[in-house]
Amino acid sequence: MHLKYYVLGAAALFAQTLPAAAQVSAQPAESLPSVQRAGSPGAALTLDQAIAKAFAANPGLRAAALDIAIAAGARRQAGVFPNPEVSFVREGTQRGTRTQTVQLSQVLELGGKRSARIKLADSERSLAAGNLDVARTDLRAEVTTAYFDALAAQERAQLAQASLDVASKAAGAASKRVAAGRVSPLEEDRASVAQAGARVDLAQAQSEWKVALTKLAAYWGDTSPAPASLAIPELDLAPAPALDEFERRLENLPQMRRARLQVQREQAQVGVDRAQRMPDLTLIVGSKKDDEIGRSQTVLGISVPLPLFNRNQGSLQASLARSEKAQAELEAERVRLRQELASTHQRAQLAREQVRTMREEILPAAQRVFDKTVTGFEAGKFGFLDVLEAQRTLLSTRTQYLQVLYERYRALADLGRYASSDAGTLPDNRNTP
Template identity: 35%
Template sequence: MSFRIRAFALGAALALLPALTTHAAPKAPPHSARTLTLSQALSRAVAANPGLAAADREIAAAGGRRLQAGVFPNPELSFELDSAFGSKARRGLKAAETTLQISQLFELGGKRDARLAVAAAEIDAARWDRAATRLQVLAETTEAFAKALGAQSRVAELEDQVADLDRLTPLLQKRVEAGASSGAEIARGRVATETARVELAKARAAFQAARRELSVLIGDRTPSFAAVGGDLKRIGAPPSFDGLMARARRTPQLTRFTAVRAQRRALLAQAQAKAVPDITVGAGWRHYREDRSNAAMASLSVPLPLFDRNDGGVIEAGETLAKTEAERAAAERALTVMVGAAYEGLRGAYDEARLTRANVIPIAREAYAEVRSGYAEGRYSLLELLEARAALSDASLKEIDALVSFHASLASLEGLTGTALVLSRRDQ
């Protein structure tokens, strides 16, 4: 289990770390001590997550229950004073009989072994629960990192748009001075630039929100990093759905039912063992004060199981064991739905990002270059120029949204399957 979890963390990190590819990555702040990478985020999230800390405590508590389950009942020491403080010949302590006895309860029916089996199964179940929690933490952190990286990329794209529109101002001024355009075009250009600045401000606020969300997951009250570092454009074709489901069936979400079944089977054995009465054996020494004589004594007590044979407890434990398969089937059905939704989201985002990158953006870039050069020559209007620039920016932002959706779905799938997904890289 630990190997699968480490493999998932490594795979997710490689998916977003800078890649040795030929295409240009989105502009981002240079790596520094204040630039957070995915591998750093995952390590810090695992170390800081309170759910994992609670799971560790639960495992330790289960270990304590196992230790306690193995102990034998304590012996019982008793003292009795008889025939004392009576009347006539038994006045005071003249005829007193004193008895000192030690007794020991002996459990029958395999009660101790049943307790040990229950406790051992509880440890296994707690460990599987921790493994499932760890996968969830890794998936949530990776998804939050992808969102932060996408928000950062949106900021970079809108900064490019604003800078590009700012560079149009001198060109607009020249056309007005040459009489090729009216002064109103400068106002239109400023409106477009200021509108882009508003979108940039919104994108920066969204990045700060994503940054704070990621900070909480890695254990920071306030963000300790200024930027996130990774390659959002690294994508690949998803594997087959059947292969993903085969992996998902081996994750802690389902394999934990093996420990649950063992635990409930042990609880049934424990309930059945309660029907077997225990015996208490005692041995002691009695002193007769009247004639100063002594005598040994022994005792044996066994409860008679006439009314309580723990029939209700046996029925309860048996039904609880029987419902394990139904619970597992329900969990597998829910897992299938989640894997299917994440898979379709991954495939849809992959197609959208790939087609936008291969078809839409190159055409929009070529159209904008043509309109920009033609505007300087008077062949296109300012409205056409602004529309071409907006179309290029919209295409780039759509690609970013698709890439964020891709990596979020990928993180979800890796969390559900417990392994790093090997994606085809031919489409990068």
């Protein structure tokens, strides 16, 4: 049976199994929208739509995209040549003895400084693009997780509503039996306590559902809750791809590409700092006029700093250390991804087996116990307390099923972080963009 029918069928099931004379109208605390499955008509928000909305309007993703524009401007600036400098010098104040000099100076960069700057700017632009890829991957996983958080909260609210419906009918049935003198008034008190507890559970479940919807909507910059109905993706329990297949794609993950681009960026910085050790040449061309003798002279000169003290040795040492650090971080990222991938893959496989066991063995058994208990209650073989216990066990089993189903979806969402662009789609028909 699908989760939808487990969750929404509780009230209908109990209404069918209780004697007709014992049924009373339930009074739910708040009407809840029905759960819709993917592909059904209605305004239910699907996972694909949630991810598309986040990609289109997430503020953090826009900020990461603007880093590329920033890097493009830095690349443009890195390629420009130094501006020439014009100077005017007057020596003396008396007209007959003063001299005037006009000079044009141009710095000629030596040691490949300009090409090193361009290489660094190119690497920073590539790194910004790599950061955007990682941001998109993380956002997809985070939205998927938030979607299933909200979906689980939605299912818990539906289950709490069904539980309240059952408890309300049970309380009405107990009240009628007490009035007829068939059972002790203690049974009515027990039913009333169960009804009050179900009402409290429903209020809490609805509150958690609203909070989860608000968190989901925040991923596309909306301060109001997301649409209150979420579509449930079909669950076929197909196994996830083998761990070896994920590990073969590990080097193509955006996280690994970003780590390698960071190494390239630091190596390019080493090139810049090494080029700075070569002093630049300043070419000077001008004209000097002597008012006393009325003659002008051409001025030619070359200016070169003497690298006696500052040879950029400290900056070069720092950039070399940063390059080694980036290389170490690349190796650490590879190890971290392998460890997290193995753990996530194991969680996905375990959750798959748990869901299968719950669907095929535990839930049907709990349903049979509940059915037989109600039948025995009608025949006078069981007391009403036995019916309440069977009901509590059934609802508890369905709650446990929701939890393991949520863990399955959550593990698959985390596993999506380790699926490169050519990894294909994960099971459960979660065809995310």
